Amino acid sequence: MKKNMKPKSINRSHSTKGEVKIAKLIGFCSGVTVAVRGTEKILGIPEKSPASKKVYCVGHLIHNSNVIMRLRKKGLRVVRHVKSVPEKTTVVIRAHGLPVDEIKTLKKKNCEIRDFTCPILKKIHRTIERLRNEEFFIVIVGNPAHAEVRALRSHAGENCAVVENEKQARNFKKKRKIAVICQSTITEERFLKIAGLFVGKARELYILNTICAEVTARRIETIRLAKISKMVIIVGDKKSSNTRHLAEIAKNFCRVRIVSDAKELEKGEIVYPLTITSGASSPEDLVMEIYGKVVKKDD
Ligand code: SF4
Known part of the structure; x- marks a missing residue:
């Protein structure tokens, strides 16, 4: 997307061209931002030089296939099990965290662990440990x-x-x-x-309600916008649970589509008023790119 395609009026505001609204709460949540930016830094992004060392991730760093594909091209190796991680390599821990025994296995393999577990989830891990010490069945x-x-x-x-x-x-x-x-x-x-x-x-x-406040805020905003829209486009990956939940909620009020690329939208299927929002693992520039393509497609 050309830089000047993001006019001030739609940057984090509800004021948009015609009948298309863009939610305020789009793009990565704080936990995903830390995981993606941290991994990019290790991989040498944005510099062109490839990573000098092998970097592994057990499972997907975040639930977004496009972002993972981009990181893979820069050298990230995604494996399913800790047993597939070679000794003495660098391992990034996904935003959702890894089970304790898997982290222990990586330590035994003398891996350099870069932990990008979301801080909100880490806090819940500590709460669980406290409750366990207090002999609660969890x-x-x-x-x-x-x-x-x-x-x-x-x-x-x-x-x-x-x-x-x-x-x-x-x-x-x-x-x-x-x-x-x-x-x-x-x-x-x-x-x-x-x-x-x-x-x-x-x-x-x-x-104890351990639902993430950022997820709740997106849901509240989605309900408000879905009520005044005929269609909501949610930019995200169908594998992402927060994206699917946004779709379930919006479906109570209007037509809903989850897309990870504007190509997935057929010409003529868009109805107005339209709202565009995103799941917590979709980058803001992708949302703006889809906005640009949607507006162009229906011109
Ligand atoms: S807990 Fe909230 S901030 Fe952390 S990764 Fe999940 S959605 Fe994002």
Whole structure:
């Protein structure tokens, strides 16, 4: 996108050309920004020179295939398991964090670990460890297969369970002390429904809302804009849970499309008033590029 395509009126404002609005809260969240910028620095971006050492990441650094592809071209090696990481190499830890035993394995391999786990998630890791020391049974409301949840769970030890739905919560056996927390990207509605079912299941019950405030702010803004739009385009990767949740919320009010490239949009499918927003792992320049293409496509 040409630099002058980002007029002041649409830079972080609702005032846009015609019937197209761009949400204020677009682009990377703070945790993703730290992970991407930190990894770029290690890889020697923006300088042209390739990284002088091999840099590995176990799993995707963030949930955005385009960004990962760009980092791969600059030398990032993405592997599925810690066992695929060679000894004495540099390893960046993804924004969602890695399970404790996997970090231990990397240390045993004498790897240089550059930890880009989101600081908000690190704080939750410390909270889980405190609750574990206080002998709480820890319940994590979320998706057990999600990288963030796997890392959270690893800090809780044996006395921990991941609960995905209301049925599992209803069938949960009583314990002496239960602490209920959640994956940072689930909706408040789902957390309240599931956490509420633990009332009466323990003599001591502690419920802690660990939903990320940045995710909540985007949801509130998306609801407000979806209510006054006929269509919402969410720039993001379908693998990203916060992107999918934004789509679920907006669908209650209008037509919704998740796109990672303007090419995915058919001419004539856009309806107005239109809002463009993004998931937390989509760069702001991609959102602005899609905005430019959408406006041009429908001219
Ligand atoms: S969504 Fe929130 S918790 Fe997740 S990486 Fe971004 S800032 Fe961190």
